[in-house]
Amino acid sequence: MRVLNLRYHKRFQMELDLRRMRPQPITLCAEYRLLPWSAPLVRDHAQAKYLSFRDELDAVVFPCLSSFESCLRLMGEIVERDGFVPEATWLAQYVGAGPRKIESCGTIQSIRISRQKANFQNIGVTPHHRHRGVGAALIAAALTGLQQAGVSRVALEVTANNETAVRLYRRLGFRSVKTVYKAIEEQHV
Numbered sequence: 657m658r659v660l661n662l663r664y665h666k667r668f669q670m671e672l673d674l675r676r677m678r679p680q681p682i683t684l685c686a687e688y689r690l691l692p693w694s695a696p697l698v699r700d701h702a703q704a705k706y707l708s709f710r711d712e713l714d715a716v717v718f719p720c721l722s723s724f725e726s727c728l729r730l731m732g733e734i735v736e737r738d739g740f741v742p743e744a745t746w747l748a749q750y751v752g753a754g755p756r757k758i759e760s761c762g763t764i765q766s767i768r769i770s771r772q773k774a775n776f777q778n779i780g781v782t783p784h785h786r787h788r789g790v791g792a793a794l795i796a797a798a799l800t801g802l803q804q805a806g807v808s809r810v811a812l813e814v815t816a817n818n819e820t821a822v823r824l825y826r827r828l829g830f831r832s833v834k835t836v837y838k839a840i841e842e843q844h845v
Contacts, residue, residue: 664837665717666816670830674799675808677829682800684793687752688761688785692797693745698735700760701747702728708763708780713815717838721778731765734777739768743801748781748790761785764794766802766810774802776812779821791824799828
């Protein structure tokens with residue numbers, strides 16, 4: 657007999673009013689660079705997304721983050737959406753080991769959900785490159801892109817126990833507007 661148990665994961669929905677935000681300088685050390693969206697970078701975005709989330713709770717909550725192939729499929733779905741905002745979609749690369757060892761290490765995508773509001777999708781930084789300002793730089797670049805696109809509010813969702821990310825979002829001006837719970841089926845035989 658198969659018994660299904662549900663496990664609930666707490667997530668925060670957070671928002672930022674871009675009308676109140678002053679432009680933030682995008683600071684990133686010389687070992688890193690940010691690249692704006694272009695279609696040839698789709699595999700690099702998928703790789704950064706996969707390496708960022710594969711060993712995290714988010715890969716359990718969202719199984720599409722648990723393999724490179726599903727991250728590549730997800731990137732394809734994001735860029736094909738009507739509301740995709742290329743100006744607010746960025747890739748971070750580590751270039752500190754020289755031109756032959758460039759490593760895609762961070763990604764952010766944005767989707768407009770109404771004329772004035774957009775959502776960030778899957779902000780990810782690979783584990784080795786965390787705590788180096790890469791995530792803050794990706795978000796600052798994406799926020800500037802959203803402002804240029806005429807968006808006045810941006811939202812994101814984050815797993816509550818990802819305290820580092822929650823602190824970063826709050827430091828950048830995001831405020832929790834709602835707590836939601838994502839149910840995951842756990843199968844026991």
